[in-house]
Amino acid sequence: xxxxxxxxxxxxxxxxxxxxxxxxxxxxxxxxxxxxxxxxxxxxxxxxxxxxxxxxxxxxxxxxxxxxxxxxxxxxxxxxxxxxxxxxxxxxxxxxxxxxxxxxxxxxxxxxxxxxxxxxxxxxxxxxxxxxxxxxxxxxxxxxxxxxxxxxxxxxxxxxxxxxxxxxxxxxxxxxxxxxxxxxxxxxxxxxxxxxxxxxxxxxxxxxxxxxxxxxxxxxxxxxxxxxxxxxxxxxxxxxxxxxxxxxxxxxxxxxxxxxxxxxxxxxxxxxxxxxxxxxxxxxxxxxxxxxxxxxxxxxxxxxxxxxxxxxxxxxxxxxxxxxxxxxxxxxxxxxxxxxxxxxxxxxxxxxxxxxxxxxxxxxxxxxxxxxxxxxxxxxxxxxxxxxxxxxxxxxxxxxxxxxxxxxxxxxxxxxxxxxxxxxxxxxxxxxxxxxxxxxxx
Amino acid sequence: xxxxxxxxxxxxxxxxxxxxxxxxxxxxxxxxxxxxxxxxxxxxxxxxxxxxxxxxxxxxxxxxxxxxxxxxxxxxxxxxxxxxxxxxxxxxxxxxxxxxxxxxxxxxxxxxxxxxxxxxxxxxxxxxxxxxxxxxxxxxxxxxxxxxxxxxxxxxxxxxxxxxxxxxxxxxxxxxxxxxxxxxxxxxxxxxxxxxxxxxxxxxxxxxxxxxxxxxxxxxxxxxxxxxxxxxxxxxxxxxxxxxxxxxxxxxxxxxxxxxxxxxxxxxxxxxxxxxxxxxxxxxxxxxxxxxxxxxxxxxxxxxxxxxxxxxxxxxxxxxxxxxxxxxxxxxxxxxxxxxxxxxxxxxxxxxxxxxxxxxxxxxxxxxxxxxxxxxxxxxxxxxxxxxxxxxxxxxxxxxxxxxxxxxxxxxxxxxxxxxxxxxxxxxxxxxxxxxxxxxxx
Numbered sequence: 001x002x003x004x005x006x007x008x009x010x011x012x013x014x015x016x017x018x019x020x021x022x023x024x025x026x027x028x029x030x031x032x033x034x035x036x037x038x039x040x041x042x043x044x045x046x047x048x049x050x051x052x053x054x055x056x057x058x059x060x061x062x063x064x065x066x067x068x069x070x071x072x073x074x075x076x077x078x079x080x081x082x083x084x085x086x087x088x089x090x091x092x093x094x095x096x097x098x099x100x101x102x103x104x105x106x107x108x109x110x111x112x113x114x115x116x117x118x119x120x121x122x123x124x125x126x127x128x129x130x131x132x133x134x135x136x137x138x139x140x141x142x143x144x145x146x147x148x149x150x151x152x153x154x155x156x157x158x159x160x161x162x163x164x165x166x167x168x169x170x171x172x173x174x175x176x177x178x179x180x181x182x183x184x185x186x187x188x189x190x191x192x193x194x195x196x197x198x199x200x201x202x203x204x205x206x207x208x209x210x211x212x213x214x215x216x217x218x219x220x221x222x223x224x225x226x227x228x229x230x231x232x233x234x235x236x237x238x239x240x241x242x243x244x245x246x247x248x249x250x251x252x253x254x255x256x257x258x259x260x261x262x263x264x265x266x267x268x269x270x271x272x273x274x275x276x277x278x279x280x281x282x283x284x285x286x287x288x289x290x291x292x293x294x295x296x297x298x299x300x301x302x303x304x305x306x307x308x309x310x311x312x313x314x315x316x317x318x319x320x321x322x323x324x325x326x327x328x329x330x331x332x333x334x335x336x337x338x339x340x341x342x343x344x345x346x347x348x349x350x351x352x353x354x355x356x357x358x359x360x361x362x363x364x365x366x367x368x369x370x371x372x373x374x375x376x377x378x379x380x381x382x383x384x385x386x387x388x389x390x391x392x393x394x395x396x397x398x399x400x401x402x403x404x405x406x407x408x409x410x411x412x413x414x415x416x417x418x419x420x421x422x423x424x425x426x427x428x429x430x431x432x433x434x435x436x437x438x439x440x441x442x
Numbered sequence: 443x444x445x446x447x448x449x450x451x452x453x454x455x456x457x458x459x460x461x462x463x464x465x466x467x468x469x470x471x472x473x474x475x476x477x478x479x480x481x482x483x484x485x486x487x488x489x490x491x492x493x494x495x496x497x498x499x500x501x502x503x504x505x506x507x508x509x510x511x512x513x514x515x516x517x518x519x520x521x522x523x524x525x526x527x528x529x530x531x532x533x534x535x536x537x538x539x540x541x542x543x544x545x546x547x548x549x550x551x552x553x554x555x556x557x558x559x560x561x562x563x564x565x566x567x568x569x570x571x572x573x574x575x576x577x578x579x580x581x582x583x584x585x586x587x588x589x590x591x592x593x594x595x596x597x598x599x600x601x602x603x604x605x606x607x608x609x610x611x612x613x614x615x616x617x618x619x620x621x622x623x624x625x626x627x628x629x630x631x632x633x634x635x636x637x638x639x640x641x642x643x644x645x646x647x648x649x650x651x652x653x654x655x656x657x658x659x660x661x662x663x664x665x666x667x668x669x670x671x672x673x674x675x676x677x678x679x680x681x682x683x684x685x686x687x688x689x690x691x692x693x694x695x696x697x698x699x700x701x702x703x704x705x706x707x708x709x710x711x712x713x714x715x716x717x718x719x720x721x722x723x724x725x726x727x728x729x730x731x732x733x734x735x736x737x738x739x740x741x742x743x744x745x746x747x748x749x750x751x752x753x754x755x756x757x758x759x760x761x762x763x764x765x766x767x768x769x770x771x772x773x774x775x776x777x778x779x780x781x782x783x784x785x786x787x788x789x790x791x792x793x794x795x796x797x798x799x800x801x802x803x804x805x806x807x808x809x810x811x812x813x814x815x816x817x818x819x820x821x822x823x824x825x826x827x828x829x830x831x832x833x834x835x836x837x838x839x840x841x842x843x844x845x846x847x848x849x850x851x852x853x854x855x856x857x858x859x860x861x862x863x864x865x866x867x868x869x870x871x872x873x874x875x876x877x878x879x880x881x882x883x884x
Binding site: 160232 | 602613614615619620621674
């Protein structure tokens with residue numbers, strides 16, 4: 001390959017912006033092209049989640065590019081799940097014994113921070129640049145009506161990536177897009193009249209209801225952004241909420257405590273879109289001198305809070321590989337693709353599975369007992385038995401694929417444990433050592 | 443929906459042509475658009491398989507549209523598999539005890555027959571019509587540079603369907619394309635100097651070699667079309683066959699008897715493309731008033747000989763549903779999609795699995811013993827124990843999805859049987875009644 005000097009990144013969302021900073025710091029001449037206007041100057045939030053949960057895999061890259069402190073100021077720590085039952089009763093489940101937290105952060109706030117950093121590092125950022133086509137053989141982008149040549153093209157243009165679509169039409173490119181039967185709609189709990197949080201600020205709130213759920217994440221201004229995950233069609237579905245009365249009755253019955261806190265419910269419900277939830281998988285993540293990162297390569301459902309974190313990890317891994325291979329992209333690209341695809345597949349599967357756990361199991365007794373026993377194992381053997389949620393969320397040094405494999409093994413061990421007689425009363429007398437010995441060493 | 447009068451079918455291959463005949467017979471005004479020239483006048487075989495195996499699910503629709511007798515004249519029955527080992531020794535495995543056969547037929551011969559029938563039934567056929575775009579909301583095709591309106595659009599345009607690609611970009615359309623690590627290349631065994639078949643004419647010939655294989659199907663002119671299925675990359679792969687010497691050495695070593703019969707090997711090898719093998723899945727198979735049939739909806743790998751047969755079955759099922767719903771397409775389309783997607787998924791999975799069976803297992807002793815026991819079960823209980831291959835190939839009244847489910851059940855029963863002690867010598871003394879009673883009634 002010719003020497004790489006000029007890199008074009010398509011998509012100045014969270015992942016594209018972060019990647020541009022990494023590459024500019026390596027000394028490349030980086031151009032970042034975004035189809036929308038500059039979000040620092042215009043309100044363009046519609047259709048995308050307003051806030052996100054940042055966790056360790058996201059923090060590490062932010063730290064590497066020197067943005068950790070600035071990002072921290074934008075966040076609210078959430079130290080556990082706050083479960084709301086049908087009567088409005090609360091149960092708190094901490095994420096960890098040592099106060100581990102995930103961090104609610106505004107998408108636009110973080111994106112602005114990354115764009116500022118990109119510009120400060122010498123990245124040239126161009127807005128309102130719609131990528132219409134890419135010539136993968138000759139490394140040419142068609143942006144609006146202008147052709148741009150580059151040494152490397154990076155598709156960071158999200159789940160409906162134009163760069164990936166071009167790859168889909170080349171031979172031997174594996175691709176899938178699978179939609180859930182559920183859609184989602186964003187709603188809000190505004191701050192109190194004194195601008196305070198109306199419910200616990202340091203929790204991720206969940207109203208699990210079997211086949212559907214409502215969640216809420218805090219914002220810096222005292223409000224919460226709520227998301228209703230609900231089937232598109234069927235007996236209980238968005239399809240059935242066709243009148244104001246139906247919407248109000250549904251919320252009063254299913255989420256009575258939340259309903260009381262949502263004065264703008266009807267307005268939010270009508271003005272916000274009902275969006276679909278897609279899982280995108282692809283491989284390989286490069287073709288010739290073009291590559292994919294973030295949702296463009298692997299859009300996942302939001303139920304593990306890992307979409308952005310996984311995309312940020314893509315950037316970190318690619319940067320590490322460029323260091324390892326001394327910026328030889330011919331060596332780095334195949335390695336990047338081969339290494340990251342199993343990790344992305346693993347977190348895709350975990351995210352799909354976690355939807356069922358969040359909406360259905362988190363409130364049931366067996367699930368809580370299981371978690372109690374796992375917590376005990378973790379307390380006794382903190383290095384050996386790390387709950388899968390912790391491995392994914394708080395252990396950025398364990399690859400997703402390894403976490404998933406260990407999680408499967410733990411689950412099969414726990415299935416046997418859960419079949420023990422009188423477990424509810426006797427679980428503290430289990431032979432924890434023999435349980436832990438069923439795991440291989442990390 | 444408005445009354446349906448005018449139907450446009452994109453793709454005048456085997457499936458599109460057959461569908462046009464069915465619909466013209468129902469009284470619709472049908473236009474059939476094909477991007478290539480008329481294959482009855484031009485040689486355009488490159489890149490597609492030359493012959494195919496027609497079996498019961500393909501025969502039934504041909505009979506329904508009155509083409510069975512004419513098609514029969516184009517076929518050569520294959521009554522079993524002829525296995526060739528590394529020494530050139532032969533083993534024949536009949537498909538059934540009563541002389542059941544699958545039928546080798548030329549793709550272009552059958553396609554010509556179907557096009558003639560389409561024209562004779564009043565279908566208007568247009569060649570050299572490249573479909574560039576489809577407007578799924580307004581039912582408009584862009585063909586070359588002309589817009590065509592229709593009441594119904596049918597995408598019969600193959601694995602890389604333009605109609606399906608438009609659907610892929612609509613929300614909640616599930617889609618996947620997965621490539622095998624193997625590719626294929628067509629080769630040939632010409633007739634003898636007296637224009638006779640050089641190997642048994644009434645067999646599907648297989649040279650199974652573990653990770654790869656060669657197969658051969660007879661043609662009416664005394665020749666055989668051979669197909670080498672071989673990895674693209676790796677130690678033993680197309681990648682390694684980079685010189686004439688390497689090609690010759692490979693064939694001499696792996697397929698010595700075939701090599702002797704292939705005077706044009708090098709020429710064939712160099713002039714025929716190495717093609718990829720893709721599995722395409724999608725759902726739903728319709729959007730508004732456009733629908734998919736055949737490979738456009740479900741391209742499968744060729745290892746069960748069911749690609750064309752499944753596509754023909756799509757046509758028959760859709761025609762049956764139109765009869766059932768009195769040509770109400772609003773009712774027929776959702777039912778067609780819901781009914782056929784599990785069947786297409788089932789045959790996709792079976793075809794992938796059969797590659798391993800064909801290239802690897804057919805030659806091994808356990809496999810042969812297993813088949814012997816299954817044949818005995820079938821002989822004793824012909825209505826209850828039908829081998830999966832027979833259900834798929836010879837029992838057009840059993841849906842693919844049901845055949846696959848029964849096949850799975852049979853396999854789990856046979857796994858237990860195969861674990862019996864001294865089976866090789868004692869299998870005739872098995873308690874066949876207790877085995878058969880593990881199956882539910884059909």
